[in-house]
Amino acid sequence: MQFKPDLTAKTLSGMRSMSVGLLTDDRDGRFSFPIMAGLTEALADRGVLVFMSVIDGDGKAAKASVEAFLNRRVDGLVIAGSRTDLVQSLDLSGIGIPVAYAVAGAPPNSCQICPDNRHGARLAVDWLKSQGRQRILHVTGPEHHLETKTRLAGYCDIVGSVAPPLFGDWSEAWGRAAMLELRKSGRSFDAVFCGNDQIARGVLEGLHDAGVAVPNDVAVVGFENWEVLAESARPPLTSVDLGLKAIGRRVGAVVLEPALQANVEGPELLPCSLVVRQSCGGADESQSTAGDRSD
Amino acid sequence: MQFKPDLTAKTLSGMRSMSVGLLTDDRDGRFSFPIMAGLTEALADRGVLVFMSVIDGDGKAAKASVEAFLNRRVDGLVIAGSRTDLVQSLDLSGIGIPVAYAVAGAPPNSCQICPDNRHGARLAVDWLKSQGRQRILHVTGPEHHLETKTRLAGYCDIVGSVAPPLFGDWSEAWGRAAMLELRKSGRSFDAVFCGNDQIARGVLEGLHDAGVAVPNDVAVVGFENWEVLAESARPPLTSVDLGLKAIGRRVGAVVLEPALQANVEGPELLPCSLVVRQSCGGADESQSTAGDRSD
DNA sequence: TTGAAAGCGATACCAT
């Protein structure tokens, strides 16, 4: 028969509400949206829906959203893709429901799920080496950023610390500038591993301007696999995928079943994967690595 | 005093649920996310929350999501930024709650809210003319797309149909190819108005490769103001902003108060605005036009 | 005007 229990009544009578809240202060949804997609996907089967609220950096609004969630009796809360200032303005300690942080700053002893940046970097550099590249440079973001440090660590895992990385900001402009700088310095290299895709785009442009052929003369790999950037780069950019959708799925599972939580000490790291395109050769061999490439 | 009524009980007892459902099949959230942000913003004051569900093109999943929304007794439904196939696989006719389509294909006689592409195009071309440009070309997307036609119409409103547009796809590669084609044909021009930002990026690159100076020799303006692309273009790209966030706000108002609906015949058009950067000169005059530039 | 009682649609605890 076609009986559909009313979720509202079900909730009122003390059961779980079969809904979770998602809070983000992302600007363009670069991280939040794929996470959200994974979350929906994972929770749809279990019949739970997600309340989403995007706020712009204001602590008051964040607090109000959480209150609103709680009034709806959400079973869990996820904070996604936000800058760390959100967590600071929000005290979720005695909230009474599971909270998980997805690709977001998190307070100590909380459930935090992030991509394994270090492993992702190793994947990229390994691939570069397997393609016969000898002198792999690293141009990346601000030195003090956590992502910068972690990705750098993965890079060093493979090549050691012979070649000092070039720190800058996460922009195309910096990627271009770095190429200029490099040419002036006369350092020789046959590959550059970039801290993110925007930098990689800039590097590609800088190389193009200088007349060096990619991937023949130098190979380039990016990070984050922001498809709109990576796919239309010239040539299409090989990049490390963050597996955001998988993170969304995982976060959904954990928020509903806190027992699944792996370790309370430090973040839970989910695998990245390498999406091979044409910027470092080998694209036709259609290499693929662990994880879920679509974010 | 600090009394917070329980929304669940309120809902059960026959009131409105103070929640709406948002359904999208967007891939990267380019449209859905800003719309969502506007929606949240508009509804937060009224104390209504939004259930969001992102599905990937599957008709079954869409239907299931709508059912789930209905079980939660949402007060309204918005379909956002989706390809038209979603509306086809979904019959929302006798659903009993207001439905609005935001930047999405919509069935006849439904509430549809979209950016005023034609007006946006006029804004762009007008600006180009005001900067003294005489021969403005239009390179754009597939001829049969609705956006292509509407933007072209706006272009023709200003310059007439002297210069035939160049149709292609919405990619950077096409923008580059168009420049090559143009150089071969020997057509002379001092500005190009692009159908979207990706094409504009390609055009910019093509121009750069050919050694023509932007904006001195030729000015370029894009469409959609996808900030990650526009801001880091070389030079930063002047572009028509779609006002997606405002659309989200409007859609929220309409879904809660269907009486506000402007016209049932055809879509309700919200203003675009021009965001002036350096790709067509005049950036320092910090020109701005109607609408809300942040999406 | 104010206060008490009857749903709303399920769950859960009792009795039988």
Next chain:
DNA sequence: ATGGTATCGCTTTCAA
């Protein structure tokens, strides 16, 4: 095992 009933927290209706 099985049916009846109190309960969840609020709105609405009806008395007083």
